[in-house]
Structure formats: C-alpha cells, structure tokens
Amino acid sequence: MDNTLYVGLSRQAALQRQMDVVANNLANMNTTGFKSENVVFRQYVQDSSAPTAFSSSQDDVSFVLDYGITRSMAPGPLVETGNSLGVALTDRGFLTVEGDDGTVMYTRNGHLSMGQDGTLLTPSGHPVLDIDGTPITVTPADGQITIAKDGTVSGKLGQIAQLGVVEFAPEDEGTLQKFGDSLFTSEAVPQPAVNAQVLQGMVEGSNVVPIKEMTTMMQISRAYQSTSRMLEQYQELQTQSIQRLAKIQ
Numbered sequence: 429m430d431n432t433l434y435v436g437l438s439r440q441a442a443l444q445r446q447m448d449v450v451a452n453n454l455a456n457m458n459t460t461g462f463k464s465e466n467v468v469f470r471q472y473v474q475d476s477s478a479p480t481a482f483s484s485s486q487d488d489v490s491f492v493l494d495y496g497i498t499r500s501m502a503p504g505p506l507v508e509t510g511n512s513l514g515v516a517l518t519d520r521g522f523l524t525v526e527g528d529d530g531t532v533m534y535t536r537n538g539h540l541s542m543g544q545d546g547t548l549l550t551p552s553g554h555p556v557l558d559i560d561g562t563p564i565t566v567t568p569a570d571g572q573i574t575i576a577k578d579g580t581v582s583g584k585l586g587q588i589a590q591l592g593v594v595e596f597a598p599e600d601e602g603t604l605q606k607f608g609d610s611l612f613t614s615e616a617v618p619q620p621a622v623n624a625q626v627l628q629g630m631v632e633g634s635n636v637v638p639i640k641e642m643t644t645m646m647q648i649s650r651a652y653q654s655t656s657r658m659l660e661q662y663q664e665l666q667t668q669s670i671q672r673l674a675k676i677q
Contacts, residue, residue, distance in 0.1 A: 436659045438493075442469055443652045449497065450645050453636045460551070461504070461537035461610045462634035464641070468495045501601055504635035506627065513540040513548070515575055516632045517593065520601070521624025524592035525554040525611065526563060534594070534618070537610035539631050542566060548581075552609040558589040559620070575628040591626060594618035 446467045456462040506516050515538035517523065522534035535550055543549050546566045548556040555563035559579075566573055570583025579591030596604070600616035607613045 433659060433662070436655055436662075439655050440652060442467075442493075443648050443655070447645065447648050447652075450641050450648065453641050454638065454645075457634050457636040457638050457641075459610065459634050460507075460539045460631050461535060462636065463502075463504075463536075464500045464634070464636045466498050466500070468498050469493060498602075499604070499606075500635060502635050504633040506630050507633050508630050509539075510629055511539075512573060512575075512629060513542060514538055514629055514631045515540060515591070516627045516630040517621075517624050518627065519621070519624040520595045520598075521593045521621040521626075522595065522612070522618065523550075524557040524561070524594055525550050526557055527554060527607075527611075527613075531613065532557065532561065533607060534604070534612045534614065535610050536632055538626075550609075550611070552611065554611070557592045559592045561592065562589075564589045564591070575626055577625040577627070579626045593621040593624050593626060595621040595624060 446469075449465050449467050453464045501520065503518070515523075517536055517538060522536055523538060525533050525535055527533045533554065537551060539551050540556060541549050541551070543553075543555075546568075548564045548566065550556060558564050564581060566581070566583065566588060570585055570588060573581055573583050573588065575581050575591070579593050581588045581591065596614065596616055596618050600614070600618075603614045603616045604612040605614065
C-alpha cells in the first residue's frame with residue numbers, strides 16, 4: 429500500500445473520531461451540566477530521511493493526527509426545576525464532590541438529591557462536600573432546607589454547612605478530565621470561587637447547540653464520502669495502469 433492510501437485512511441480515521449464526538453454531544457444535549465467537546469487534529473509529517481513501511485519515497489508525507497479533545501466551558505441555559513435541592517452555578521464555579529476512592533472531583537450538575545442518611549448526593553451518588561471538604565448531611569430536624577447564593581445551606585435549626593464551590597484559573601480549565609456522569613478530575617489546584625453564585629431551584633442545562641452539531645455532522649459525512657471517492661478513483665487508476673502494463677509485456 430502506498431502513501432496516498434495511508435494518508436487517505438488516516439483522514440478517514442480522524443473523521444470517524446470526530447463523528448463519534450459529535451454524536452456524543454448530541455446524545456447529551458439534554459444532560460444537566462454537560463459541556464460540548466470537539467476533536468483537535470494536527471499534522472504529522474513523516475520524515476523522508478527515515479523510510480518506514482508508510483513511506484519509502486523521497487518526499488515527506490503528511491498524515492492527520494488525532495491530538496486530543498477540547499471542551500467548551502461556556503455556561504448552559506438555566507432551567508427552573510422547583511426542586512429545593514437543585515442548584516445552578518453561575519460564572520466558572522464547580523461543586524466539589526467526593527469520589528469513590530476519597531479523591532475530590534468537580535461538577536456543575538446541581539441536580540442533587542438526599543441519601544437515606546441525609547447526605548447530599550450528586551445524580552451519580554457521590555457526596556457533595558462543604559468548604560472544609562466534608563460531606564454535607566441534613567437531619568430530619570432541619571426540615572426544608574434553603575441554599576443561599578453564597579452556598580450556605582440552612583434549615584429550621586440554622587446554618588448546616590456551606591457548599592464547597594471552587595473555580596479554576598482559565599489556563600487550568602484545560603486540565604479538567606471527564607470522569608463518569610458530568611464529573612471532572614484535575615491535577616490543578618482550584619481556588620474558592622469569587623464571582624460564582626448558587627441559584628436554588630434551578631439547574632444548568634447542556635451547552636450543546638443542536639443545530640451547530642447537526643451541521644458539523646453533515647460536514648463530516650460529506651468529507652468522509654469525498655475521501656472514499658478519492659481512494660476508490662485512485663485504486664481504479666492503479667488497476668488500469670497495471671492492466672495496461674500487462675498488455676504491453
């Protein structure tokens with residue numbers, strides 16, 4: 429197989445990867461707190477001075493390389509739920525939650541619930557932490573709770589805790605790694621949120637723009653078909669050349 433086919437196949441593999449990401453965005457267009465993603469590609473040039481199975485010519489060969497994923501942290505629309513345990517965060521704030529192994533994770537999915545022991549939980553069942561890193565627990569004596577804009581959780585007996593709302597510096601948001609259902613992990617150290625506010629009775633919807641994703645999907649499909657036609661035409665030319673050479677001999 430020569431370079432033309434390898435380059436074409438690398439392009440098709442990249443388009444397939446991009447299609448998978450777009451399809452995942454569309455599948456999560458109604459997921460609370462979901463952030464849309466996109467694939468980043470870069471050019472990989474095979475040095476002609478080091479021939480390999482992919483390149484034996486004297487010319488450098490350019491391939492498409494799947495470099496990684498970018499994530500849009502733009503806020504999603506606010507949706508009123510009427511549920512006192514639902515919270516939405518403004519600005520770049522994140523709720524802190526406790527992972528299964530005790531590590532701290534982060535989420536903007538404020539569709540909270542209360543466990544049997546009164547612990548505030550995320551939709552995936554992870555305890556929500558306060559500003560001291562301790563799970564927040566509500567007792568029956570606290571009754572109906574209220575959550576202030578600064579994250580203070582209060583009941584009939586007074587203040588219970590304060591939600592651990594943090595934010596990452598813009599240059600550190602790229603370190604957030606997706607983990608399960610609307611959860612993120614990061615090696616960067618966040619800081620207490622300065623401008624973020626907590627809005628009770630609301631949740632943040634997905635920031636996916638369906639029309640944009642559908643348009644991108646059609647563009648990917650056309651590009652894939654175009655590459656397929658190019659490869660088919662190239663193979664036909666090769667076949668015709670071989671047949672003509674065989675007749676000459």
